[in-house]
Amino acid sequence: MEGIEGDYLEDIIQIQKIIDKSENFVFFTGAGISRESGIPTFRDKDGLWKKYDPAKLASHSAFISNPELVWDFFYSRQRLVCQAECNDAHTAIGRFENTRPENSHVITQNIDRLHQRGGSQNVIELHGNIFGMVCLACGKRKQYDYFDFFNNFSEEKIPTCPGCDNILKPDVVLFEEPLPQDAWIQAIRLSSECDIMFVIGTSLNVSPANTLPYHAVKNHAVLVEINPNVTEMTSLMDFSIRASASKILTKILCVA
Numbered sequence: 001m002e003g004i005e006g007d008y009l010e011d012i013i014q015i016q017k018i019i020d021k022s023e024n025f026v027f028f029t030g031a032g033i034s035r036e037s038g039i040p041t042f043r044d045k046d047g048l049w050k051k052y053d054p055a056k057l058a059s060h061s062a063f064i065s066n067p068e069l070v071w072d073f074f075y076s077r078q079r080l081v082c083q084a085e086c087n088d089a090h091t092a093i094g095r096f097e098n099t100r101p102e103n104s105h106v107i108t109q110n111i112d113r114l115h116q117r118g119g120s121q122n123v124i125e126l127h128g129n130i131f132g133m134v135c136l137a138c139g140k141r142k143q144y145d146y147f148d149f150f151n152n153f154s155e156e157k158i159p160t161c162p163g164c165d166n167i168l169k170p171d172v173v174l175f176e177e178p179l180p181q182d183a184w185i186q187a188i189r190l191s192s193e194c195d196i197m198f199v200i201g202t203s204l205n206v207s208p209a210n211t212l213p214y215h216a217v218k219n220h221a222v223l224v225e226i227n228p229n230v231t232e233m234t235s236l237m238d239f240s241i242r243a244s245a246s247k248i249l250t251k252i253l254c255v256a
């Protein structure tokens, strides 16, 4: 293998041997895995939080005080995700899950549902997803698909609840909001039971999601980080591969 893989050939061979001996797999992912699909990350130099203030666009108090501005931001992200395609990293994980449907799970911080488009079915969405809608007044929730979202909503106006006519919110976890309890409990259980955790495309800046690798370590799991940059937890990893997920995951998982 030439290029990036060449530099990490020894690591990749070791990881493949560990995969062969492992039973339970977790892919813990962040925005970086969708970057090659054209979805910006948050904290890279061209990331969303370098241009915009998350407190004004993606926090609970911003939604309450200025829902129009928050909806403008989310409508533009929904439009971008609708037009995006999943990339080789998403499809590599989807194919790998296909070989072990009971024992391979994705725990993602992403809200773009590109893992599902890449073939993954066992996906825990820690931060919800951008095509879900929830009414904060009556609690009514509805899930839409990316391909028909804009048949139901128009960017000209803020969506309202069909049940009580209050403003709907994208069913994502905004800053100042708690994670969905059931997703969080499942994420801890899967991380505590896995034999190997791939930590892909996340700066590990945001808690409590960034505590999941510790649960894996407590179970003596092997940690494999895939990220072009060093992160706050690189020193915790058994392997840390400085590469783009879409370029190297197919090789590591042998799912070409």
Ligand code: APR
Pocket (backbone or CB within 6 Å): 029, 030, 031, 032, 033, 035, 036, 041, 042, 043, 044, 047, 109, 110, 127, 200, 201, 202, 203, 204, 205, 206, 226, 227, 228, 229, 231, 243, 244, 245, 246
């Ligand atoms: N392949 C793998 N990793 C990549 C790639 C790539 N092609 N491109 C960038 N990355 C890495 C960056 O180096 C960075 O470490 O992806 C990471 C993205 O980090 P963040 O932008 O902080 O995104 P994330 O970790 O997912 O943020 C977590 O913060 O704002 C909240 O809710 C938001 O879910 C998000 C959470």
